[in-house]
Amino acid sequence: xxxxxxxxxxxxxxxxxxxxxxxxxxxxxxxxxxxxxxxxxxxxxxxxxxxxxxxxx
Numbered sequence: 001x002x003x004x005x006x007x008x009x010x011x012x013x014x015x016x017x018x019x020x021x022x023x024x025x026x027x028x029x030x031x032x033x034x035x036x037x038x039x040x041x042x043x044x045x046x047x048x049x050x051x052x053x054x055x056x057x
Contacts, residue, residue, distance in 0.1 A: 001026050007039070019048050 005017045027033035
């Protein structure tokens, strides 16, 4: 599955994107599903943290 979002800009060196609960559900694998994040054609393996869920269905 693919999900597109915009990374918010802030004054810190780290950033996170909100992920809708419906997308997390489709990824499966429980509360912290693995994901591949791609930015500007560069990909990295990651997990979806509960802190980044947006609570929308």
